[in-house]
Amino acid sequence: MASIPLLARVALVVSSILATSPAFAESFKLDPRFSDANGDMVADTPSDPAKQIDPDTLIFAYTPVEDPAVYAKVWAEFIDHLAKVTGKKVQFFPVQSNAAQLEAMRAGRLHVAGFNTGSNPIAVACAGFVPFTMMASKDGEYGYEMEIITYPGAGVAKVEDIKGKKMAFTSETSNSGYKAPSALLRSQFHMEAGKDFEPVFSGKHDNSIIGVANKDYPAAAVANSVMKRMIARGVIKPEQVVSIYKSQTFPTTGYGYVYNLKPELAAKVKEAFFSFDWEGTGLQKEFKAAEPPQEKFIPISFKEHWAVVRQIDEAMGVSYACK
CATH class of the missing domain: 3.40.190.10 (Periplasmic binding protein-like II)
Known part of the structure; x- marks a missing residue:
């Protein structure tokens, strides 16, 4: 399922929503503390090395959709792989709510995460989240x-x-x-x-x-x-x-890292996602039941893949003002 057809299929629904909605909220924009020189709609890595972080322990959190204890086991093999590729200790953080997950990244206590579809734009705007991948089937279908x-x-x-x-x-x-x-x-x-x-x-x-x-x-x-x-x-x-x-x-949960990770470390985080072997792991067992089955990580663009979600936010009057 390619991304362009997906957006085209949703366009009619979004058009209906927009046509019958009240005045829109402001268009999507990042919090003033972030910059976006390349126009990709996500926060740039700080140019000053002193403002980049290189933590000894990476904190990872999966979106709080279900029992965190269950998902600590589901992600166990990936956590080990992430630690091996980055050379860092990695700790699974069992967040209890979307608000807690957002606040943890905004406060610098969360470095790598999967934010659910709806909270992705707010995480990008307010917490400096940089999504770069999501789950898909072996032939690239997702959603x-x-x-x-x-x-x-x-x-x-x-x-x-x-x-x-x-x-x-x-x-x-x-x-x-x-x-x-x-x-x-x-x-x-x-x-x-x-x-x-x-x-x-x-x-x-x-x-x-x-x-x-x-x-x-x-x-x-x-x-x-x-x-x-x-x-x-x-x-x-x-x-x-x-x-x-x-x-x-x-689109499904988007995975990424906090904007101020040291670039070399951010590159290793990306490498860990795209080099992970799903075969026989907790992730494969848990997510193969999806339709389409989720069996690998594919590259995504927040600007492109979350366009329809931002449109729904606009129709709903969602504000990206960070409190």
């Missing part, structure tokens, strides 16, 4: 969809049936867990949170999915990649949930 799910017997056979009921979102920084479904509900179904339905926030995709499966929420917006992995692990049964809406395809 996931936002699905609105319910449970059998909830009285929700179609999206319009959510009116008057609770709907679970994950967090306000999530693309599939909040921003995309909110924009789509407004543009396609003329439904507003707080007016037509009661929004509740679960914090994570797995919380929303389990909440629906356990009949705590009559509906929820989730990333179907997370749901498929949870079904594959037996966390929930397929018959516990019913999908009533599926979006176009979005």
